[in-house]
């Protein structure tokens with residue numbers, strides 16, 4: 001990932017749509033529609049040995065394909081940037097080599113657009129974070145929806161247990 005992480009959604013969306021009209025014969029568009037990132041993909045990547053490793057100094061993320069590592073910046077705390085970076089690098093794994101006529105910056109736009117879209121799906125977000133054993137973070141509506149059910153359920157369990165104990169004591 002180069003500098004796309006710093007570009008606003010409106011601009012990413014604008015570049016993406018421009019690219020779609022300029023390169024409408026590229027096979028990437030049909031591929032993206034046919035194979036959107038799905039929750040099975042995360043499981044499959046982990047099964048194949050992919051891991052997330054926090055070891056970068058400056059870049060947000062990068063792939064170490066040889067060692068099956070999704071490299072993420074060391075100081076990226078669990079939150080929006082960490083999550084988009086994860087989806088971005090996963091996007092590179094799946095979509096980077098579909099159309100070799102696309103330039104590096106064109107690939108960056110496509111992968112970033114796909115990553116931000118996919119991350120807004122709370123089920124995908126939860127699955128990605130869980131599959132790679134990362135710490136969940138709540139910072140917006142999708143991330144809240146991704147983890148709220150789990151949180152309220154565990155609270156409910158603790159509460160029920162306490163009430164039962166109280167009943168026994170009385």
Ligand SMILES: [Zn+2]
Nearest residue numbers: 001002108111
């Ligand atoms: Zn990238």
